[in-house]
Amino acid sequence: MTTSDQTADILAFTPARPTLPEASGIVRRRYRTIWISDVHLGTRGCNADMLIDFLDHVDSEHMYLVGDMIDGWRLKKRFYWPPSHNDVVWRLMKRAKRGTRVTYIPGNHDEVFRQFAGLDFGGVKIRRKAIHTTADGRRLLVLHGDEFDAITLAHRWVAFVGDSAYTALMVVNQWLNVARRRLGMPYWSLSKHAKAKVKNAVAFISRFEEVVAHAAGSRGVDGVVCGHIHTAEIRQIGDIAYYNDGDWVEGCTALVEHFDGRMELLHWADEIAAREAASRAAAAAGTLAA
Numbered sequence: 412m413t414t415s416d417q418t419a420d421i422l423a424f425t426p427a428r429p430t431l432p433e434a435s436g437i438v439r440r441r442y443r444t445i446w447i448s449d450v451h452l453g454t455r456g457c458n459a460d461m462l463i464d465f466l467d468h469v470d471s472e473h474m475y476l477v478g479d480m481i482d483g484w485r486l487k488k489r490f491y492w493p494p495s496h497n498d499v500v501w502r503l504m505k506r507a508k509r510g511t512r513v514t515y516i517p518g519n520h521d522e523v524f525r526q527f528a529g530l531d532f533g534g535v536k537i538r539r540k541a542i543h544t545t546a547d548g549r550r551l552l553v554l555h556g557d558e559f560d561a562i563t564l565a566h567r568w569v570a571f572v573g574d575s576a577y578t579a580l581m582v583v584n585q586w587l588n589v590a591r592r593r594l595g596m597p598y599w600s601l602s603k604h605a606k607a608k609v610k611n612a613v614a615f616i617s618r619f620e621e622v623v624a625h626a627a628g629s630r631g632v633d634g635v636v637c638g639h640i641h642t643a644e645i646r647q648i649g650d651i652a653y654y655n656d657g658d659w660v661e662g663c664t665a666l667v668e669h670f671d672g673r674m675e676l677l678h679w680a681d682e683i684a685a686r687e688a689a690s691r692a693a694a695a696a697g698t699l700a701a
């Protein structure tokens with residue numbers, strides 16, 4: 412079975428209804444734009460449950476899927492596609508149907524979709540890159556970021572992020588965090604420890620950010636949004652605003668644009684922890700009142 416057969420299968424598997432229905436009775440937070448990437452559907456490391464929670468709590472006029480949404484490399488080795496991964500695809504397709512302008516920019520792990528660049532699928536525009544104009548009139552180049560692997564060597568960090576030892580670590584991380592949540596403890600991230608394990612990971616990452624910003628500058632835009640290195644960031648580099656929306660393997664972050672053009676990184680594990688703390692406080696107050 413080829414990767415593109417499997418890709419076609421995934422799209423065919425996407426059911427009329429999600430296994431987990433969309434959460435009802437939630438007033439969704441509205442943003443002008445949402446960027447997410449590096450979801451790696453088709454791997455055990457993917458935090459699909461947290462992404463589903465995110466998708467059920469937010470809405471936007473524009474949405475960019477900035478690559479590595481599906482991990483074709485991993486799927487080729489071993490087919491792994493639990494119902495929650497279908498639910499993510501279902502929710503993204505549903506948004507496009509509801510009128511969100513969705514642009515999908517395939518990355519290196521889902522490069523099989525790059526052959527469809529220029530086409531529209533179910534209201535989703537597939538492109539190699541895009542220009543997004545913010546509410547305050549800034550032009551942002553949106554691309555995945557693997558284009559710069561050869562120059563930056565950041566792929567050494569990404570290769571570590573993609574290898575089986577790291578994936579195993581992430582599975583442990585998930586179990587650990589399920590346990591921590593049951594105990595009312597906040598999400599604990601392994602990324603600092605993981606980065607310390609790869610010699611020069613921090614140098615690769617900052618070099619990547621500078622090379623991408625420089626490339627954006629030479630294209631005459633005001634900023635750049637990318638993913639790929641699983642390191643969320645908002646950083647001014649010379650005249651260029653550098654934005655990285657992070658990942659949903661470990662960081663569980665999204666980049667959002669508010670209606671005035673202001674940009675923000677959302678750390679969804681922190682948002683869930685804050686929501687749960689608030690509901691515990693409300694329950695405790697209710698108990699006291701009664």
Ligand SMILES: [Mn+2]
Binds near residue numbers: 519520
């Ligand atoms: Mn990538």
